[in-house]
Every structure is written in structure tokens, then in C-alpha cells.
Amino acid sequence: MAAPGLRHGLGRLPEMAAALRRWNRVYSTSQAFSEMLRLPQKQLTRILYPLRELEAHLVADMSPLLQWRLFDPSLEDIKKAESVFTATPRNRIEYLSSAVRLDHAPGQQQPEVCFIGRSNVGKSSLIKALFSLAPDVEVRVSKKPGHTKKMNFFKVGKYFTLVDMPGYGYRTPEDFVDMVEPYLKERKNLKRTFLLVDSVVGITKTDNIAIEMCEEFALPYVMILTKTDKSSKGYLLKQALQIQKFVNTKTQGCFPQLFPVRYASFLCYMILESLLPPSLQ
Numbered sequence: 001m002a003a004p005g006l007r008h009g010l011g012r013l014p015e016m017a018a019a020l021r022r023w024n025r026v027y028s029t030s031q032a033f034s035e036m037l038r039l040p041q042k043q044l045t046r047i048l049y050p051l052r053e054l055e056a057h058l059v060a061d062m063s064p065l066l067q068w069r070l071f072d073p074s075l076e077d078i079k080k081a082e083s084v085f086t087a088t089p090r091n092r093i094e095y096l097s098s099a100v101r102l103d104h105a106p107g108q109q110q111p112e113v114c115f116i117g118r119s120n121v122g123k124s125s126l127i128k129a130l131f132s133l134a135p136d137v138e139v140r141v142s143k144k145p146g147h148t149k150k151m152n153f154f155k156v157g158k159y160f161t162l163v164d165m166p167g168y169g170y171r172t173p174e175d176f177v178d179m180v181e182p183y184l185k186e187r188k189n190l191k192r193t194f195l196l197v198d199s200v201v202g203i204t205k206t207d208n209i210a211i212e213m214c215e216e217f218a219l220p221y222v223m224i225l226t227k228t229d230k231s232s233k234g235y236l237l238k239q240a241l242q243i244q245k246f247v248n249t250k251t252q253g254c255f256p257q258l259f260p261v262r263y264a265s266f267l268c269y270m271i272l273e274s275l276l277p278p279s280l281q
Contacts, residue, residue, distance in 0.1 A: 081269035084159055087134035091157040095137055098150040100175065102182040106153050108189040112161045113271055116180070117196030118206050119167035122226040126196065127154075127164050129264035139164070151183060159272075160191070169206040177209075185217045192271070193221035199228050199260065202239045203246055211251065219253055222270070225260040236260075 087093040099105045117123045128139040137154060152164040165183075166176055184190070195210055197203055203211075214221045223243065228236060240258060247254050259270060 077269050077273070081272040082133065084157060084272055085130055085133050085268050087136065092155065093131065093134035093137055093157060094155050096153040096155050096161065098152050100150050100179055102186060105151065105183070105187070106161070108187070110155070110159070110161045110189065111191045112163055112187065112189050113192045113194065114163035114165055114183070114190060115194045115196065116165040116210050117167060117224075117226075118169035118198070118204060120169075121167070121196045121198050123167060123196050124164065126224075126226065126264070126267070127162070130162070130267060132264065151179065161189075162271075168209050169204070181213060184213050184219060190219070193219050194224050194271075195221050195254075196224045196226050197243060199225040199236060199239050199243075200230050202242055211254075215251060215253055220255065221253055222255040223247060223258055224267070225258055228260045 084091070085093065096106050097104075115123050115127060124139060131137040131139055131154070139154075149166055151166065154162045154164070156162055163183075165180055168176055184193070193214055195207070195214065197207060213219075225240065225243070231239065240260070244258055247256060247258065259267070
């Protein structure tokens with residue numbers, strides 16, 4: 001049997017897939033989303049909910065420390081969130097500035113979310129995907145790890161500012177700690193930190209740099225699993241369980257749900273849901 005948290009909603013997959021396709025005919029959305037909705041149901045489910053297909057491998061007597069909560073936003077939620085990241089004359093999405101010190105950062109006029117992770121975890125690629133509906137925003141992605149050397153600030157309409165932090169580990173900027181620590185500690189309008197973890201290698205020693213800072217400064221943060229398409233089902237399950245156990249036993253400020261992300265619109269919704277008051281959602 002599956003753990004209760006994973007079992008929830010599994011029986012709705014055929015219904016959800018059909019609803020997704022109906023929704024695509026009713027609402028205009030991104031080309032990528034439209035193309036994805038034309039995939040066979042099994043492939044569509046694997047993309048949208050990469051951990052859900054591992055449900056059969058979990059047992060009913062699983063430790064309470066490893067309870068799961070599936071990320072299952074409604075189609076309306078996804079549409080609303082995607083609209084926040086869609087550039088229009090009334091919703092300007094733009095690069096603001098870069099900074100190597102906190103006192104060089106833009107003024108604190110909007111709530112902020114920041115993305116942090118080790119070099120080569122896929123951070124810049126994920127942020128580029130988030131801004132795919134804002135073609136004028138350039139997010140540079142390099143084949144070489146350690147490309148991001150500064151804190152890069154992007155304004156997302158009237159809603160919030162997104163901050164791309166330098167990567168750590170390989171080719172970490174020499175002043176990484178002096179740059180990032182004051183921002184995480186003192187930035188009053190920082191509302192949520194997204195810590196990217198490579199699902200192929202799990203939490204590394206260098207990831208503890210970011211984890212320890214988030215914990216020390218009592219920051220609310222979320223772990224995002226990247227590269228979930230690079231592993232077999234069994235290996236992904238093993239890594240996800242290990243990371244989930246780490247989150248539940250070794251952290252205080254980390255949101256208890258892991259988010260394996262393959263499609264950027266789901267992350268759009270996660271950001272909107274975790275950051276904004278209901279009046280703006």
C-alpha cells in the first residue's frame with residue numbers, strides 16, 4: 001500500500017489529464033504548456049508529478065518522519081500564477097540590477113524571493129524557464145558552472161522581485177559569504193528562499209553552507225529538486241527519501257514538502273502561493 005500522503009489524488013490522474021486537455025482548449029497559455037498537454041497521459045503525468053509514479057514502492061508502515069504531501073495545484077491556480085510571469089504593458093517584467101554587496105541592492109519596495117544553489121544545479125536554467133513568457137528578460141545560462149558571480153535582481157510586475165544568487169561550490173566567488181550572508185540576514189523584504197538541490201547527487205557538503213545560513217537566520221525556505229529526469233525511478237525514490245528525512249530531522253525553517261520541478265508553471269504557482277497575500281493571488 002502507499003503512504004496516505006501519496007495515495008491522495010492518485011485515482012484522479014485520468015480525470016486530471018482529461019481536464020488538462022479541456023483546459024488547454026478553453027484558456028490561452030504558453031506554447032510549451034500547450035505542447036506538453038498533447039503528450040500521452042503516462043508521459044504527461046511523469047512530467048507534472050515526477051514522484052507520484054514512485055507511489056507503489058512505498059509501504060504503509062513508513063516512518064512518520066517520511067510522510068509526503070503532494071504538490072497538486074488546480075488548473076486555475078497554475079493559470080493565475082503563469083499570468084503573473086507573463087509580460088504585458090500593465091505587467092512589466094524586467095531586469096533591475098546586479099549587486100556584489102547588500103548596500104548596492106535595489107531599494108526595498110517589493111517583497112523578494114531568492115534562488116540559491118550550488119554551481120551546476122540548474123539554477124539559471126530554471127530561472128530562465130520562469131521568465132519564458134517575458135522574452136525581453138535575458139537570463140544568461142552558461143555551459144560552465146559558476147557563471148553567476150553577482151546577485152541579480154528581476155522585477156516581476158507589481159508583485160515581487162526575484163533574486164538570482166551566485167552559485168557555491170565549484171568556482172564560488174571569493175567574496176561569496178560576504179555577499180550572500182548579509183543579504184540573507186538583513187534583507188527585510190526577503191519573504192522566501194528557494195534552495196535548489198540536485199536530485200542526482202542529493203544534499204552535498206557545500207549545500208550545508210546555504211542550509212546553515214537559512215537555519216541560523218530563521219529564514220523560511222523550500223528545497224527544490226532539480227534534474228529529476230536524469231535518474232531512474234528507484235534512484236530518484238532513494239534520493240528523495242534521504243532528502244525528505246534530512247529535512248524532517250535536521251532542519252527547522254525548511255518547508256516540509258519537497259518540490260521536484262520539471263515544469264516552470266508549477267514553480268510559478270509555488271512562488272505565488274507561498275509569497276503573496278490572498279488579495280493578490
